[in-house]
Amino acid sequence: MNELLSPAPEVDARGAAGVLPELPGRMTEPLRREMTAFRRDLHMHPELGNQEFRTTGVLKARLERAGLRPRVLSLGTGLVCDIHPGLTESPGDRRPMLALRADIDALPIPDTKDVPYRSTVPDRAHACGHDVHTAAVLGAGLVLAELARKGELARPVRLLFQPAEEVLPGGAADVVECGALDGVASIVAVHCDPRVDAGRIGLRAGPITSACDRLEVALVGSGGHTARPHLTTDLVTAAAKLATEVPALLSRRVDARAGLGVTWGRIEAGHACNVIPQRAELSGTLRCLDLDTWREAPDLVHAAVDEVAGLYRAKCELNYVRGVPPVVNEPAVTALLREAMTARAGAASVESTEQSLGGEDFSWYLEHVPGAMARLGVRPPGDPRSRDLHQGDFDADESAIATGVELFTAMALLGV
Known part of the structure; x- marks a missing residue:
């Protein structure tokens, strides 16, 4: 044997x-x-x-x-x-x-x-x-x-x-x-x-x-004194809104059965309590259960990020890194x-x-x-x-x- x-x-x-x-x-x-x-x-x-x-x-x-x-x-x-x-x-x-x-x-x-x-x-x-x-x-x-x-x-x-x-x-x-x-x-x-x-x-x-992609978002603005946020681009607020509103927007723009979701793992902005920074960054992942919806995801995310950033007059740079399909x-x-x-x-x-x-x-x-x-x-x-x-x-x-x-x-x- x-x-x-x-x-x-x-x-x-x-x-x-x-x-x-x-x-x-x-x-x-x-x-x-x-x-x-x-x-x-x-x-x-x-x-x-x-x-x-x-x-x-x-x-x-x-x-x-x-x-x-x-x-x-x-x-x-x-x-x-x-x-x-x-x-x-x-x-x-x-x-x-x-x-x-x-x-x-x-x-x-x-x-x-x-x-x-x-x-x-x-x-x-x-x-x-x-x-x-x-x-x-x-x-x-x-x-x-x-x-x-x-x-x-x-x-x-x-x-x-x-x-x-x-x-x-x-x-x-x-x-x-x-x-x-x-x-x-x-x-x-x-x-x-x-x-x-x-x-x-x-x-x-x-x-x-699931499909899994990586998102890296940078918001850029003039910054300034926290006493006068109306004269600045308030990037901290913009980043906070982007972190909550982009997942919410996406959930209303795709079939819920597709299981598309964005979860942020990092938000970074500023170093002083009385200074509105000139740059804020977010990074996270997008996951999706449906193959066809995953193929559409980059365009959907770009549109949602641009919409939210535009409300706060923030310039936006999105690096959408394709990961893997389901x-x-x-x-x-x-x-x-x-x-x-x-x-x-x-x-x-x-x-x-x-x-x-x-x-x-x-x-x-x-x-x-x-x-x-x-x-x-x-x-x-x-x-x-x-x-x-x-x-x-x-x-x-x-x-x-x-x-x-x-x-x-x-x-x-x-x-x-």
């Missing part, structure tokens, strides 16, 4: 259509331990977007040890690795390729956990679970490579390790420009979800995340993910999930090929604590890595 594969245990995988096929490619305990150790190594050495040189290097080395030929992206970080049936690419092979995507960057926040694998880099942490995503795709790649050697992989699979997911507008757009989707027919990914128990996934056809899961690919997870762990391992207001640059891939993202449960079953993403104490139940591996391998084996 190969050390990366073990016999599939008996699983009740009956779905609405009857008994699903039993699939090969189960992980062994040695591979589970290796992927847990690999994830912990990444967790101890987090790297920010477009700086993931060490991460790229260790991934490349492990894939080469498995007899594969990973290719570092021209961006300098990130890589792709193709696994062909029989491990040999056949000229003219037009079988549709499935891409398994993982994001490899970390966040610029401190790791506050007291664990042996705590980050060794100050103010850097894998607080969004990208280390889990990466270990799951790597583990799946190692299993699929062994199946390819045995003649049990019927379709080519591309492993895609993407840099800079946390950097707007997201590294995915650059990866697409590098040609990483050439030959790809569909793409899937997972995202850690601390609200879902480990061993389970959450699925939703259609939109599963991730819209293609129904047929979502159904295959459900079938794959059911085949591995039974129908009870899949739950419905809500659309999130978080952004994810996986959406850029879906502008080019159909695909879907699943929520990967990372909450220890029965644990009442809430460790949300993007917090320094975030951690994952590491059994989720095996769940991700099983999901990805089953997806690759189910066919087109």
Whole structure:
């Protein structure tokens, strides 16, 4: 028995259509331990977007040890690795390729956990679970490579390790420009979800995340003495009104079901209590649940900001930074993910999930090929604590890595 594969245990995988096929490619305990150790190594050495040189290097080395030929992206970080049936690419092979995507960057926040694998880099942490995503795709790649050697992989699979997911507008757009989707027919990914128990996934056809853009507004005026605001451009009042009125205006200019909202994270103006400043700044984010409304959002925001600023005779500079559109899961690919997870762990391992207001640059891939993202449960079953993403104490139940591996391998084996 190969050390990366073990016999599939008996699983009740009956779905609405009857008994699903039993699939090969189960992980062994040695591979589970290796992927847990690999994830912990990444967790101890987090790297920010477009700086993931060490991460790229260790991934490349492990894939080469498995007899594969990973290719570092021209961006300098990130890589792709193709696994062909029989491990040999056949000229003219037009079988549709499935891409398994993982994001490899970390966040610029401190790791506050007291664990042996705590980050060794100050103010850097894998607080969004990208280390889990990466270990799951790597583990799946190692299993699929062994199946390819045995003649049990019927379709080519591309492993895609993407840099800079946390950097707007997201590294995915650059990866697409590098040609990483050439030959790809569909793409899937997972995202850690601390609200879902480990061993389970959450699925939703259609939109599963929100669009997210960044707004930077500067108001400019003459300024002056607070005793004579009528002789000045009162930028503090203008900024305060803009902060409250722009979200209110937008809420009356789009369908409420589109879920468009602006939230400010920074307002800065002035340094003295009796001086009206000559400049005020606001920055925040726009989030939107609907793809069509997101496409219209820049024009809507520009009009609303100009209206409010004009009431106070303030000159306005708006820098609207496009972020990411919503991730819209293609129904047929979502159904295959459900079938794959059911085949591995039974129908009870899949739950419905809500659309999130978080952004994810996986959406850029879906502008080019159909695909879907699943929520990967990372909450220890029965644990009442809430460790949300993007917090320094975030951690994952590491059994989720095996769940991700099983999901990805089953997806690759189910066919087109």
